[in-house]
Amino acid sequence: MNSETLNTLNTYSKNRYKYGFVTEIDDEKPKKGLNEDTIKFISLKKNEPEWMLAWRLKAYSKWKKMKEPQWANLSFPEIDYQDIYYYSAPKGFEKKPKDLSEVDPKLIETYNKLGIPLEEQKVLAGVAVDVVFDSVSVATTYKGELEKLGIIFCSIGEAIQKHPDLIKKYLGSVIPAGDHSFSALNSAVFTDGSFVYIPEGVKCPMELSTYFRINAENTGQFERTLIIADKGSYVSYLEGCTAPKRDDNQLHAANVELIALEDAEIKYSTVQNWYPGDENGKGGIYNFVTKRGLCAGKNSKISWTQVETGSAITWKYPSCILKGDNSIGEFYSVAITNNFQQADTGTKMTHIGKNTKSKIISKGISLGKSQNTYRGEVSFLRKADKARNYTQCDSLLVGNNCGAHTVPYIDSKNNTAVIEHEASTSKINEDQLYYCRQRGLNHEEAVSLIVNGFCKQVLQELPMEFAVEAQKLVSISLEGSVG
Amino acid sequence: MFLEIKDLSVKIENKNILKSLNLNINKGEVHAIMGPNGSGKSTLANVLAGKEDYEILDGKINFKDNDLFDLNIEERAQEGMFLAFQYPVEIPGVNITPFLHSAINSKRKRMNEEEIDNLSFAKLLKSKASDLGINIDMLKRSVNTGFSGGEKKRYEILQMSILNPDLAILDETDSGLDIDALKIVTDGVNKLKTKDNSFLIITHYQKLLDYIKPDYVHVMVNGSIVKSGGSEIAAEIEKDGFQKFQ
Numbered sequence: 001m002n003s004e005t006l007n008t009l010n011t012y013s014k015n016r017y018k019y020g021f022v023t024e025i026d027d028e029k030p031k032k033g034l035n036e037d038t039i040k041f042i043s044l045k046k047n048e049p050e051w052m053l054a055w056r057l058k059a060y061s062k063w064k065k066m067k068e069p070q071w072a073n074l075s076f077p078e079i080d081y082q083d084i085y086y087y088s089a090p091k092g093f094e095k096k097p098k099d100l101s102e103v104d105p106k107l108i109e110t111y112n113k114l115g116i117p118l119e120e121q122k123v124l125a126g127v128a129v130d131v132v133f134d135s136v137s138v139a140t141t142y143k144g145e146l147e148k149l150g151i152i153f154c155s156i157g158e159a160i161q162k163h164p165d166l167i168k169k170y171l172g173s174v175i176p177a178g179d180h181s182f183s184a185l186n187s188a189v190f191t192d193g194s195f196v197y198i199p200e201g202v203k204c205p206m207e208l209s210t211y212f213r214i215n216a217e218n219t220g221q222f223e224r225t226l227i228i229a230d231k232g233s234y235v236s237y238l239e240g241c242t243a244p245k246r247d248d249n250q251l252h253a254a255n256v257e258l259i260a261l262e263d264a265e266i267k268y269s270t271v272q273n274w275y276p277g278d279e280n281g282k283g284g285i286y287n288f289v290t291k292r293g294l295c296a297g298k299n300s301k302i303s304w305t306q307v308e309t310g311s312a313i314t315w316k317y318p319s320c321i322l323k324g325d326n327s328i329g330e331f332y333s334v335a336i337t338n339n340f341q342q343a344d345t346g347t348k349m350t351h352i353g354k355n356t357k358s359k360i361i362s363k364g365i366s367l368g369k370s371q372n373t374y375r376g377e378v379s380f381l382r383k384a385d386k387a388r389n390y391t392q393c394d395s396l397l398v399g400n401n402c403g404a405h406t407v408p409y410i411d412s413k414n415n416t417a418v419i420e421h422e423a424s425t426s427k428i429n430e431d432q433l434y435y436c437r438q439r440g441l442n443h444e445e446a447v448s449l450i451v452n453g454f455c456k457q458v459l460q461e462l463p464m465e466f467a468v469e470a471q472k473l474v475s476i477s478l479e480g481s482v483g
Numbered sequence: 484m485f486l487e488i489k490d491l492s493v494k495i496e497n498k499n500i501l502k503s504l505n506l507n508i509n510k511g512e513v514h515a516i517m518g519p520n521g522s523g524k525s526t527l528a529n530v531l532a533g534k535e536d537y538e539i540l541d542g543k544i545n546f547k548d549n550d551l552f553d554l555n556i557e558e559r560a561q562e563g564m565f566l567a568f569q570y571p572v573e574i575p576g577v578n579i580t581p582f583l584h585s586a587i588n589s590k591r592k593r594m595n596e597e598e599i600d601n602l603s604f605a606k607l608l609k610s611k612a613s614d615l616g617i618n619i620d621m622l623k624r625s626v627n628t629g630f631s632g633g634e635k636k637r638y639e640i641l642q643m644s645i646l647n648p649d650l651a652i653l654d655e656t657d658s659g660l661d662i663d664a665l666k667i668v669t670d671g672v673n674k675l676k677t678k679d680n681s682f683l684i685i686t687h688y689q690k691l692l693d694y695i696k697p698d699y700v701h702v703m704v705n706g707s708i709v710k711s712g713g714s715e716i717a718a719e720i721e722k723d724g725f726q727k728f729q
Contacts, residue, residue: 431572439586440560453576
């Protein structure tokens with residue numbers, strides 16, 4: 001690699017994070033630390049029924065006996081769970097605002113800065129937004145229109161109040177509280193998140209979208225999302241995340257559960273842009289997320305698409321349990337790491353039903369001194385006759401100080417299974433850069449173009465409205481002035 | 484002077500490739516450089532374009548009143564230099580339309596001209612493509628990816644016609660082309676030629692010069708130009724080869 005390329009790459013390290021502002025709002029928090037009182041405080045603040053509190057406390061007692069999973073290729077100081085605030089809500093939010101005029105103008109300004117238009121008239125055509133600001137869902141747009149179709153799209157807190165039957169039936173049914181320590185933690189202290197129910201035969205006419213944002217300092221965000229697609233229904237859901245710039249590390253441990261019944265399809269897309277820490281590795285979000293989808297019925301389909309550019313640490317494996325015969329699971333991922341970021345991400349595809357199919361396309365891009373790991377597990381259970389998996393993992397290295405790792409596990413108990421696995425690791429190609437620059441593009445534009453091209457297979461899976469955003473985000477992640 | 488190369492000596496990995504090379508090109512002229520393999524023709528093209536693998540030992544290059552060595556690769560391109568590559572590289576996932584659109588606008592920005600919008604650019608690209616007999620479907624594919632040798636060369640000429648350079652360097656553009664493809668490519672070049680732009684055509688064979696008439700032909704051997712003249716030299720080479728120049 002020649003000297004100019006190295007210079008450019010070094011300047012990429014001075015990554016600018018343009019969402020790093022803090023909104024000054026009085027907030028209300030319990031004391032730091034995790035104990036039964038914290039959980040009771042959260043449950044009380046959220047005005048929850050007793051069964052919910054009992055559910056939380058049971059998860060907490062499991063968590064106390066558990067250790068964090070250790071298998072990821074990540075290193076970070078031990079998390080002090082007693083040094084974290086577990087609930088933070090802007091003051092005066094016990095009652096949700098009825099409309100936007102009741103929302104603190106500063107909140108609206110925050111979302112405007114983030115480019116999220118909260119006012120319905122400004123909402124991107126066809127996008128309904130459920131906004132989570134720290135722990136409370138602020139406003140849900142387009143609710144009325146969705147209600148006409150029988151679609152429920154609200155905060156999980158509201159669903160606990162209004163739809164206890166659905167919550168009792170499905171919450172924790174895909175990710176049991178005791179699955180691992182982060183799922184137990186989330187089950188004990190989750191504060192808000194989205195709830196979606198699509199009734200039988202309904203195709204949701206618009207993209208549903210949640211925008212998460214961590215604002216308060218030293219606050220863990222533990223959102224919980226539950227999406228249920230009833231028989232023959234369809235929904236596409238997009239989650240976007242940013243967080244302010246702070247020197248301390250913040251903890252984020254979300255749980256997302258998807259359930260697709262017979263002939264139903266759920267498409268879940270994530271654009272994750274949490275604060276990644278500065279060029280010296282200071283600050284940044286610790287992102288420990290459990291996402292799992294259950295293809296419960298025949299011919300159902302769940303598709304995960306993620307673009308991961310932020311967080312100091314990413315630990316995330318959106319997975320599919322393919323239980324229904326002929327069900328399909330897909331995972332499309334772009335993970336970009338820069339500076340001192342560490343990402344250990346991938347998926348788990350568990351084939352249970354007959355003729356189940358899964359497809360994994362993973363694109364990892366490492367810059368700076370970052371480490372980027374794909375970890376995937378594809379398993380075929382005894383009854384998964386004629387199941388198929390196709391896995392493609394490509395890694396792109398930019399510079400000489402970063403690392404890319406691919407750790408695929410395959411486990412087949414059925415000899416009719418067909419498994420294909422392709423993997424490649426390459427460095428950014430000097431000839432491609434030369435070619436682009438000879439046409440007049442500067443070094444940075446050339447890198448951005450090549451990386452975007454490398455990710456195209458995944459980016460094209462995103463809903464149209466967000467594909468452009470994601471492309472920009474990829475470019476921003478690579479950004480830095482050319483020296 | 485439009486392009487002036489003076490006493491240029493260049494090495495790569497301890498090997499001297501160009502040795503005190505001199506060449507002058509005026510506006511509106513077509514020059515051809517012919518020479519055997521390994522004589523340094525492609526090195527000259529890449530040194531002009533600014534490729535960074537070479538060490539300049541001595542000499543000067545002036546291009547449109549700029550000291551060429553003060554400009555990096557993209558600045559040279561934006562100033563109007565275009566290299567049609569011998570082996571155009573594949574860029575998977577990158578579509579020609581946004582790629583060339585960015586390229587043309589970076590050039591316009593440098594020239595303080597207004598940027599061209601999406602729609603006008605798409606129209607321009609389509610009309611240039613149909614001029615060159617390039618199927619519209621080819622524009623939907625990724626840059627050079629999965630193209631045949633002939634398709635790649637035609638794509639180079641398409642890019643050249645869009646970027647409309649002041650100096651176009653064609654590095655062995657004829658290699659690997661059959662007669663039909665060669666005709667399309669050379670037709671494209673001839674259509675682009677005006678009194679205001681210049682061409683430097685690098686070739687191994689005389690065949691290309693049956694279609695593009697050069698004003699000057701230079702024979703390059705062992706890193707220097709050993710003979711210059713009119714198109715009669717090309718005929719000489721066709722008949723006797725490079726032997727007598729070595």
